[in-house]
Amino acid sequence: MSLCKEQALDVDCGKLPPMPYGSAELLNGTTHLGSVIQYSCTANFRLVGPVRRTCTEDHQWSDSSPRCEEVRCPEPVVAENSIVSVTGNDRMHGRTLIRTSVSSKSGSTYRIGALVKYRCERGYKVIGESLSTCEDNGQWSGVTPKCQYVDCGNPGELQNGKVTLATNATYYGAAALYECDVNWKLDGVSRRLCQDDGTWSSEAPVCRELTCPEPSIQIKDSVGLIVVTSTLSIGGEAHYRCERGYSLRGNQTRPCLAKGQWGGGPPVCIPIDCKSPKPIENGRVIIANSSTLFGSSIEYHCLPQFQRVGPFLRKCMDDGAWSGAEPSCELASNEAADSGTLPLSVGVGCGIVLFLLMLLGVVYMRLRKATPVKNTENIEGAERKEDQNAAVMSYSTLHDTNGRHIYDHVTDNVYDSPYSEHLADNAAYGRRSDTDSAYEPEPVGPNAVVTINGVAVR
Missing domain, CATH: 2.10.70.10 (Complement Module, domain 1)
Known part of the structure; x- marks a missing residue:
């Protein structure tokens, strides 16, 4: 072993204590001279100090110890x-x-x-x-x-109305007040606020024209009612009228008020009724179809020997009155003249009848005292003689004062022509009942002769 190696092995820097939140790694696996240690930190921590340290000859690691600091x-x-x-x-x-x-x-x-x-x-x-x-x-x-x-800006204009800024500002918390013109109604909120997000609260309102609703006809008794409107705006009018045959009861005109409501109540249409006519003297009034409503008619009939003066037919008009003037039944002119001499005629007739009865009594008494006939031939002759003297009355022998037969001027179609209003106006006779189609014969004229049992009484 060489001298250098021996000297290196003699130098040992020793192991380092563990580093919190980090680690130290010996790169060559030893702590002898020249060894290198490398430091690192765990997640969310960062190394403060040197990353590497080396073992020096003085048996110390180079630099100071690093640390791991939280990020x-x-x-x-x-x-x-x-x-x-x-x-x-x-x-x-x-x-x-x-x-x-x-x-x-x-x-x-x-x-x-x-x-x-x-x-x-x-x-x-x-x-x-x-x-x-x-x-x-x-x-x-x-x-x-x-x-x-925050500035919400101008809230915009309001058509047919106006917008007022309460504080003359458009910043946060400012208020915008909305108001419509006369006869216009606000549809929406009347107050908007500038919000913290820079917008005005709610949606912008609009002004809608204030109008009245269509006047409806929903009343049960309003049959025949007609309503006409030129406009539904404030100040407009609804005009009411009735169909012919009905009369208006209530307001003829209703105004559209400022609140969008029609003034007054709706009218109703009442059927026109002329009411029952007054009775007439010496005559009868017949109500056709038993109705006195508009369009119905009434007929006037006089009693025999009375003549109608005025119309025969009257109708119920749209003003609730019967047409024309009320007629009257007056005694015929010939009947009026005869009524003055009636007592005298009755007295004369009674006297004649009494005279004839007395005369017949005298004749009868004389015949009882006559000589009786003794043979049958005389009896039969006497009977025939008595028959020839007897008074005989036949309808075929009746004549008027002009010498004409009373049935010569009777026409066959006297009942064929219907009774019309035109002819009835000048007629002097009347119908006997509502269901009888025949009419009373016209009273006889002043020159006619009436006979009772063959004896003229006038």
């Missing part, structure tokens, strides 16, 4: 008007550390993996990344964000 991030930078919260640090598990720009720095460090969240004071918003992580190089990731003053 930690420094206190995060807190921008003006910002707030920083740190989570995941080993010294405050489950807790959040909050720092502001005015807080005193604590000099704390943070382990790798700790999380920093940036946010701004009210009225400001974050510009940049709001999250940062402590990396294994002991630095926070990304760039420190800034806090910028």
Whole structure:
């Protein structure tokens, strides 16, 4: 063995104590002169000092002993008007550390993996990344964000309305008030706030024209009601009318009020009723179809020997009254003249009848005292003689004062022509009943002769 080797073996620097959070490796496996030791640290630790040391002749390792130091991030930078919260640090598990720009720095460090969240004071918003992580190089990731003053800007115009800034500003917390013009209604919120994210709260409202709804007809009794509207805007009007045969009861016109409602209540249509007509003297009033509503008709009929003065037919009009004037039944002119001499005629007739009865009594008494006939031939002759003297009345022998047969001027179609209103206006006779189609015969004229048992009474 050479001298140099012997001297090297005589020099031994010895083994080093273990290094916390790290390790030391002998590169040539010995601690003799010239041996080299190399240091390294575990994860999340870094070596502070020399990486290698050599055994020297003075039996010492070169340089000083290194150490392993934990890698930690420094206190995060807190921008003006910002707030920083740190989570995941080993010294405050489950807790959040909050720092502001005015807080005193604590000099704390943070382990790798700790999380920093940036946010701004009210009225400001974050510009940049709001999250940062402590990396294994002991630095926070990304760039420190800034806090910028929040300005929501002009909230915009409101058509058919106006927008008022309560504080004449658009920064955070400012309020915008919305209001519509007259006859317009706000659809949406009336107040919006500038939020911390730089936007106005809620959606912008709009102004819609205030109108009245379509006037509906839903009332059960409003059959025949018609409504017409020119506009549904405020100040417009709804005009009501009824179909023919109905009368309007209620408001004919309803205005559209400022609240978007129709003024007053809706009208109704009532069927027009002319009511039952008054009865007439010496006659009858017949209501056709038993109805007095619009369009119905009534007929006037006079008793025999009375003549109608006025219309035969009247109709129910749309004004609720019967058409024309009310007729009357007056005694016929010939009947009126005869009524003055009736007592005298009756007296004369009674006297004639009494005279004839007395005359017949005398004849009868004389015949009873006559000599009886003794043979049958005289009896038969007497019977034939009596038959020849007897008074005989036959309808075929009746004549009027002009010498004409009373049935010579009777037409066959006297009942064939229907009773029309035109003919009835001048008629002096009436129908006997509602169901009887025959009419009473016209009373006899002033020159006609009436006979009773062959004796003329007038």
